[in-house]
Amino acid sequence: MRERSLQLLEWYDVHARSMPWRVPPADRKAGALPDPYGIWLSEVMLQQTTVAAVRDYWRKFMGLWPTVADLAAAQDADVMAAWAGLGYYARARNLLKCARAVVADHGGVFPPDHDTLLTLPGIGPYTAAAVAAIAFDQPETVLDGNVERVMARLYDVHTPLPAAKPELMALAKALTPQERPGDYAQAVMDLGATICTPKSPACGICPLRDDCMARIAGTAPVLPKKTPKKPVPxxxxxxxxxxxxxxxxxxxxxxxxxxxxxxxxxxxxxxxxxxxxxxxxxxxxxxxxxxxxxxxxxxxxxxxxxxxxxxxxxxxxxxxxxxxxxxxxxxxxxxxxxxxxxxxxxxxxx
DNA sequence: GACCCGTGGTA
DNA sequence: TTACCAAGGGT
Structure with a gap:
């Protein structure tokens, strides 16, 4: 298990994507960590939203409201207007609620532990784990669409989503290393976004290709399976x-x-x-x-x-x-x- | 578990 | 053009 996570970290050291909110692996290995406010903001924006769509919105928000206290003091209408076009507008409403709760209940400082983060508006299991791991380097396991796909393929899991989530979470947990958990979380998601993609995965250049049960079985392109959706009226x-x-x-x-x-x-x-x-x-x-x-x-x-x-x-x-x-x-x-x-x-x- | 909640890119 | 999909959360 430890072997696989180390392979993934070595791959990430070379292939990590550059993002405005991300501290690159070389700097993190030297002890640098990102601003938790910026990480939280990026994670909320990234919920069901592509990195490409988020970049400019993240920069705009950080320019308008550089700290969580600035955001907490903003007018609701100004935040909603700034969020316009990004979609899922409950995220923006909860973003404000969360910022105000951090200021009112946590002294304007983001709590570092998963369970406390989970109590805040708009922060669910994924985002709590992501902020704890990426901003505070806590050994939490993130389970997003990328990780689900990577785990389903690595272990050739055919149970359809969302029923397979507990099983995939257990597999993801077992793989999470104690060293560099923040980089590891980002590494799995980068792998899912660039190599282990939903369609036409690039198994030939995957750092986990020798261990991947679905690649060996030839089932990688059809995993993870999903329960069919209803037609849209x-x-x-x-x-x-x-x-x-x-x-x-x-x-x-x-x-x-x-x-x-x-x-x-x-x-x-x-x-x-x-x-x-x-x-x-x-x-x-x-x-x-x-x-x-x-x-x-x-x-x-x-x-x-x-x-x-x-x-x-x-x-x-x-x-x-x-x-x-x-x-x-x-x-x-x-x-x-x-x-x-x-x-x-x-x-x-x- | 089921349902609600946006948008833009891609094949 | 249609359908799928993306670093999910709330109810």
Whole structure:
């Protein structure tokens, strides 16, 4: 067991990917550790999200809020706007809750142990282990999609996910070394991301190829097995775009719970098989030729766009007018950004 | 365990 | 174009 983890660490010493939040293996071996705040921020952003998508957001957040105390003191709307486009917006809401809990309950310092980290909002089993291992070099075992795949192949596990998780966790734990656990955690994930990939794994250049039971059995490309997913339905809806004569846009902050919770958006109907009209004010609505299409995790959405212009004395039943100069489309979640772009492309007042 | 929750890249 | 997939967490 120890042999395999050492092979992986030697591979990582040469092939570690460079990331803005990462301390390279040479520096860690010399005793350097990363800022726990930056590691926590990166791990939350990386939940179900690719490294490529995270890089710029991480830099932006570190520039706007360099410490956990800065983030804890930020306005909710500013954080949600900065997160716009990254998805899974409950992460941003929990990010703020967590930062404020660290300041209020832990003296503004991230706790180093797994069990205490686990009590914080937005930190689950994976992120608690990742922060403990990467930021504090604790011998915790991370189990993410990469590690699941590497373990399933290394030991030729055919039990489908997610039922296989306990088994894969036990295998991953047995492989975790006491030396350099932080580098080891990152090494397994780098291996999964670059060599032991979901499709067409590069077994020929894998540092664990001689030990890999799935490679020997020829089953690596079909592992890990997964229980089939349900088909995603199509839902429809109506988006109402209102432009006031002075250029202001009618927007609303969505309910903090549920889909796109806490994010800015245009007023709209429900999203369902048979959406009911729900205009935010009385007006002569014009239908846009184009339809906004967007796919969420569990359904496809087709949005009909109705637009209108209203005078300065208009009083909407829902939402609020945002002056043209205060409005930034980048603060919108992607589906609302698509609506905005279609309106801007089709109408003279874009 | 089941379900909800975004987005962009890739084949 | 469709379907899968990515450093998961909350309920």
């Amino acid at each position: 199509v839902r429809r809806g109506i988006a109402y775009v209102v432009r006031r004569d002075d250029g202001a846009w009618l927007l609303e902050t969505r309910d903090p719970k549920g889909l796109l919770g806490g994010m800015l958006g245009f007023a709209g109907s429900d999203w369902s098989d048979d959406p009911q009209p729900a205009p935010p004010l009385d007006a002569e609505w014009q239908q846009l030729d184009a339809t906004a299409r967007h796919t969420f995790t569990h359904f496809h959405l087709e949005l009909t766009i109705l637009w209108t212009r209203v005078p300065g004395n208009a009083r909407p039943a829902r939402g609020h007018f945002v002056p043209h100069n205060d409005f930034s489309p980048t603060a919108l979640p992607t589906v609302m950004r698509k609506v905005f772009d279609l309106v801007a492309d089709s109408l003279p007042f874009g």
